[in-house]
Amino acid sequence: MIRARGLVKRFGQFTAVDGIDFELYRGEAFGFLGPNGAGKSSTMRMIGCVSPPSGGELSILGLDPVADGPVIRARLGVVPQEDTLDLELTVRENLLVYGRYFGLSREVIRERTAHLLDFVQLSDRAEDQVEPLSGGMKRRLTIARSLINEPEILLLDEPTTGLDPQARHAVWDRLFRLKQQGVTLILTTHYMDEAEQLCDRLVVMDRGKIAAEGSPPELIERYSTPEVLELRFEPDRHQVAADKLASVPAKRREVLADRILLYVTDGDATLAAVRALGLEPLTSLVRRSTLEDVFLRLTGRRLED
């Protein structure tokens, strides 16, 4: 549905997106995972036909985003990073105004509004002004609004950034249902749990480039170990412990500012080996590898810093 080859976006001297390739298929949930400033939002804006590419090729639904912007946008739904709701209008009026941008008749909008508000669990707030709604409710309303034209592709730029855990789960649940209904989802996120929960396939972006591509389990398998042992020592023992741990067999080790990570197959066995060296960590945690570990491995940096 979307194809990019050597896609570039420059802002003056700064290159935000530096020659990326990707391809997207109908019905999948595709993610751009990366830290702030990786070029995710710039890529999304180019897909949304509101930012002309500086170089490379981009084809959306077989059309050219610069020449056919209106036709493409009629078939897209967009949930921008910052809410663009009209705060002075009511929930219902926001959908009405937005539906009219797409040339929908009042009756069609009324019908869709009823079921969309039901879908995002805002039916009881339909006549309320948007301003006092919570952040999570505004996000859900933005999602409902983005669906008013029954889009084939839904673009979500950091859909849960700034929401509390409960509101995030409510949003994830709705997006998961959309995915079940066959809507193609494209989302950017810097939350690895979000990417793991929602994405069938994702690319890891860093500094405008794609560092890796695959499904979350594939990426974890390719770039990490099944388990991770996280150790925390007193700050004054941190470096000494790190040096001593060099003798413990591990596929890879990461010495972070506050923790030491050992990438291994069996975390408990490794912890026993650490203790056998006479090292007693303040805290220890054996966990499964995540996309965060993949990112750390690929870029040497953490995602949410």
Next chain:
Amino acid sequence: MAAGEFTRPALTGAVFAVRELRFWLTDYRRTWRGSIYSSLLNPLLFLGAMGLGLGSLINARGDTAIGGVSYLTFLAPGLLAATAMTTAVGESTYPVLASVKWVKTYQAATASPLRPADIFHGHMLFVALRLTMNCAIFLAVSAILGAVQSPPWGALASLPVAVLTGITFNAVIEAWAITRARDTSFAVIFRFGMIPLFLFSGTFFPITQLPAWLRPIAYLTPLWHGVALCRSLSLGTATLGGALIHVGYLAGLAAIGVAAGNRTYRRRLYV
């Protein structure tokens, strides 16, 4: 799926601009009552204080400089054009920055089929409606206060001219306002642009009263062209040649504003 609502050839700028206009009309439903009060109060205050109050002193000194009519009759058409200007400048500044920066309703519209130029033109259509409303109310108040000569055809003809004057200011200022990052320069426009124009473009006194070196500057201002044509139409002294020059000047400047706005809107919204 949704593409069914669109047939490609019908995707014209006019259709899209009307969609944006309808957004503004929905928004305006919340505030129209308050805006009507100020549309009524403004002409009442100005025509009352300046036209009737100050006018009584001026009328006592003779009326040759103002064309042999009462000061109120002289003032009303000039003030009509000036009202169009102030309405237009008001609608072209803060609402534009609010739409692009504070509330981001423009960004919401860019996610739909609408293009930046459609969004710009749609807002201009809304401002044109607001201008028509305000100027019509102004004329009605002038008529009630006795500032309109009978028969009122000339005064009625001045309505579209006043609206055109407003559209000219709207196009130019809006094309510029969308480029602003902050609203600080709007106050400068009000103080050093609008108020001098308001005072020295022939609204309150004929510009023949200005020092000779200032007059050419006044002739170049769009407000003077609006004031001159509204007044000559209202007082029945308009000539075809003069009218064409005034309308041509205003329409030409408006066209430049629209062309500039098409670019500046695109630059701001398609980053």
